[in-house]
Amino acid sequence: MLNVILGNLVACPDVVLWGIDLKGGMELRPWAPCLARLATTPDEAAHLLADAVAVLDARAEASSHGNTRVWEPTPAAPALVIVIDEYAELADTAPDAVPYAESIARRGRAVAVDLLVATQRPTQKAMGGGALRSQMSVRVCLRVRERRDVDLILDRGMLAAGWHAHTLDAPGKFYVLADGHNQPRRARAYLFTDDHVHATVTRFASQRPDLDALSQAATAPRTQAIKPPSEPSYEDPEAALSMALSQAPDDGLTVPELIHLTGMGRTWVYARLQSLATAGQARQVTRGHWRA
Incomplete structure (x- = not known):
């Protein structure tokens, strides 16, 4: 769900x-x-x-x-x-x-x-x-094991009113209130x-919006300057990407910085980041900033 x-x-x-x-x-x-x-x-x-x-x-x-x-x-x-x-x-x-x-x-x-x-x-x-x-x-309520959970999730009296979530009999069935x-x-x-998740992420990852300037400014005090950890190394882009991510500062490295350090294009970098993220070897710490 x-x-x-x-x-x-x-x-x-x-x-x-x-x-x-x-x-x-x-x-x-x-x-x-x-x-x-x-x-x-x-x-x-x-x-x-x-x-x-x-x-x-x-x-x-x-x-x-x-x-x-x-x-x-x-x-x-x-x-x-x-x-x-x-x-x-x-x-x-x-x-x-x-x-x-x-x-x-x-x-x-x-x-x-x-x-x-x-x-x-x-x-x-x-x-x-x-x-x-x-x-x-x-509120969305999928199947619950105990009848009393219905009122806890949806509100008092909902079980008596016919919201019988404890009788839902197949995965994915739900009530919405x-x-x-x-x-x-x-x-x-x-x-x-x-x-489906992989295909959806691949389609929309490069199209995601950023917060407006007002909202970004509200969180600016928590942001640190980001510096590339080393000079670019194009002989082995995979190794260069892994090293850059492992040496990245707490706030991570931007995709343009990773493009610079690997010598590869945006599509390649996004694809490798997605693969590494799925494997638990990379994570996006803030919008567009990555580290191992």
């Missing part, structure tokens, strides 16, 4: 995606070429969410001065969607990050800073005692395989 949603989001020219996957990037790393940032540790997750709140605050202040109540996403001023795979893991291992997530859930919609949260353990503790869950205006979807109607998601 998450891959289906991501497959649609990466095709949007007015959406920037950040990701948090505290299972070492196991679920989101295949999407890394389409993610402007990917956090795989508790510290990275906390910094990423803090930056998202900074973007939110900057946009809110700009909107107030411009007398506009809603940020309308465009390719030049895209929405920011933070994808969190297994939110329960974030709550357990990065409790300092939770208030940032709750702030985004409360205040982010008007300025197009949104959360996409997935979890297999929707307990009261994992969801912050309901503080985050209560702000979720769109949102404006305009107030009656229990079963649906089923497409099966989105690893091959």
Whole structure:
């Protein structure tokens, strides 16, 4: 289900995606070429969410001065969607990050800073005692093992109202609760395989938008200058790429820098980065910046 949603989001020219996957990037790393940032540790997750709140605050202040109540996403001023795979893991291992997530859930919609949260353990503790869950205006519920989980995910009284997610009888079947979807109607998601992910990433990785200048400036204090680690070596582009990534600074190297260091073209560099990311040998630390 998450891959289906991501497959649609990466095709949007007015959406920037950040990701948090505290299972070492196991679920989101295949999407890394389409993610402007990917956090795989508790510290990275906390910094990423803090930056998202900074973007939110900057946009809110700009909107107030411009007398506009809603940020309308465009390719030049895209929405920011933070994808969190297994939110329960974030709550357990990065409790300092939770208030940032709750702030985004409360205040982010008007300025197009949104959360996409997935979890297999929707307990009261994992969801912050309901503080985050209560702000979720769109909820998708796949099959649950226990009847009581229906009310926990969708809201109190939904089980009695006919939302019987515990009876869903096949992979990919779900209910969606949102404006305009107030009656229990079963649906089923497409099966989105690893091959589909690879093909989608290959198609859209080079077309992803950047954040607008205002939003980039809001996170600028966290950005460090990036310097190439060595002089270019064209004899073995594969080895040159591996060395550059392994010696890259914390904020990574840009694709133009990797092109310079390997002597290869943009298509070759993107293809190799995608292959290395899939193998867990490279990661995109921020939009367009890579390291091992």
